[in-house]
Amino acid sequence: MLRSAGALLSLPFFESLFPARVAAGKEIAKPPVRLGIFSVTGGTVLESWKPAEAGPLAKLPSILRPLEFAKDNITVVSGLSHSGRSENLNAHEHCALLHLTGATSVKKEGGKFFAGISVDQAAAQAIGKETLLPSLEIGLNGGEKNYSFRSRDSVVPYEGNPRLIFDRMFRGRQPVAPNWQRRAAAGATANSEPPTNDSLDRGVLDLVLSQANDLRRGLGKGDQQKLDQYLESVRSVEKRIAFTEARQRQDLLDLATPGSSKLTLPEALPKLGTPIWEITRPTDQDPARHADYIRLMADMLVLAFQTDTTRVVSVAVGNDDCMFPGVVTVGYERHCHTLEHQGNASRPTDADPIAREACRQIHAWYTQLFAETVAKLQAIDEGGSSLLDNSLLLYISYMADGGHGRNDYPVVLAGKAGGLMKGGRHLAYEKAPMSNLYLEMLNLFGIPTEEFGDSHTSRFAGDLNGRLPGLV
Incomplete structure (x- = not known):
């Protein structure tokens, strides 16, 4: 992938959609695989999350019980930890920066992470590069919690306004479910069609490129390098325009002959111009409003995947400062952060048992909402397989436990990743880096990766060589 001036170089859309081919050379009608990450706050209560034994899943622990209906489609992974060092960070920042990066070290310097x-x-x-949006990052994130990084010093902001998320996905186009069978059948023909030259953007680019090439002959070596960098950015824009035009043509054909899945558009989007605090502040005090917000964010993930707007979505849900009246039914405390500290200790037996039960209730509540998302994906037919079959969802917390722990994280993988993942299992590793899971996930998506984060340098690395035996 090449980046320049905010543009992204794209490979031809149809070629990369259908990498599998039969011997006769005809493309197989197979939807792409999507990656979703569903991050909650506050860790978990491990004894109510982790199955007692490794191997086939029997009765699920209480926190995971809402996923009983999808047991054959989930894999519970235990024993994964982060070991990255921190500098000038509080405990929440430390956990958040390690969460999806598995970095060997994280820090804050000059106010920058x-x-x-x-x-x-x-x-x-x-x-x-195969979709209109490379990825979506949505939900309650920022401040102490920063999960996604494009590079060591480039934090990716999360959008918390559902209206803006929807508008970003569908500005200038109508939501439509791709007809994967038709696209596969027409892929070779469509891919060979020359791009049209009737758009104003393309005409301006052609003019710029022509004039720049004429200018280049009269420049010195240094200025030629500068011009080459400029031309690279222009060509990136040109490629993006060509990609968008091709996608628009495909969307029009899909509107005429839509795919087998039926779109359900969100009905409770905030009005345009609603301040973000009016959307998110009620989630801190009212669990019912909080649940509605999480459901809306989850619906955005489902819609993004179903319309192939993007194949990578990260959802941040929950807030350590939320109140949980009605969800927590024991004791008198309802403040999540307070309960996290009271309910966690170096040994569970040393923690306040009432606060620990309250934490268990909160995490069972989160799992219920995640389970609703899994059920929606499972119910969407993509022509012989479900959207869940063609997805891999990571359900996880940015802390291992509410005491800022970083050992033995709660991890569930849901979905079959296009048939590459087998469910109904508990994989229990004695000690392994969380980065090994991320390395395995990238390879599962056909992204050759030998090292990720501290997969080879963690104190838990052992002789695993960055892998998790038996996962795939």
Whole structure:
């Protein structure tokens, strides 16, 4: 992938959609695989999350019980940890910066955060060129919690306004579910069609390129290099325009002969211009409003995947400062952050049992909302397979536990990743870097990766060589 002036170089759309081919040379009608990351706050209560034994899943622990209906489509992974060092960070910032990066070290310097590329952005850089948006980062994020990084010093902001997210996905186009069978059948023909030259943008670019090439002959070597960099950015824009035009043509054909899945558009979007605090502040005090917000964000993920707007979505849900009246039914405390500290200790037996039960109730509540998302994906037919079959969802917390722990994170993988993942399992590793999971995920998406974060340098690296045996 090449970047310049905010543009992204794209490979031809149809070729990369259908990499599998039969012997006769005809393309197989197969939807792409999507990556979703669903991050919650506050860690978990491990004894109510982690199955007692490795191997086939039997009865799920109480926090995971909302996923019982999808047990054959989930894999519980335990024993994964982060070991990256921190500099000038508080405990929440430390956990957040390690969360999806697995960096060997993270820090804050001059008010700026430094970590490493995150797994979602590594995936987006490779497969994001095949969609209108390389990735989406949505939900409650920022401040102490920064999960996604394009590079060591480039934090990716999350959008918390559902209206703006929807408008970004569908500005200037009508939502439509791709007809994967038709696209596969027409892919070779459509891919061979020459681009049209009737757009104003393309005409301006042609003129710029022509004049720049004439100018180049009269420049010195240094100025020629500057001009080459400029031309590279212009060509990137040109390629993006060509990609967008090709996608628009495909969307029009899909509108005429839509795919088998039916779109459900969100009905409760905020009015345009609504301040973000009016949207997010009620989630801090009212669990019902909080749940509605999470459902709306999850619907954005589903819609983004279903319309192939992007194949990489990171959703940040929850807030350590939320109140949970009605969700928590024990004791008197309802403030999540307070409960996290009271309910966690170096040994669970030393923690306040009432606060620990309250934390268990909160995380079962989060899982119920994640399970609703899984059910929606499972119900969407993409022509013989479900959207869940063609996705891999990572359900995780940015802390291992509410005491800022970074050992033995709660991890669930949902979906079959296009048939590459087998569910119904608990994979229990004695000690392994979380980065190994991210490395395995990238390879699962066809992104050759030998090292990610601290996969080879963590104190938990051992002789795993950056891998998680048995995962794939």
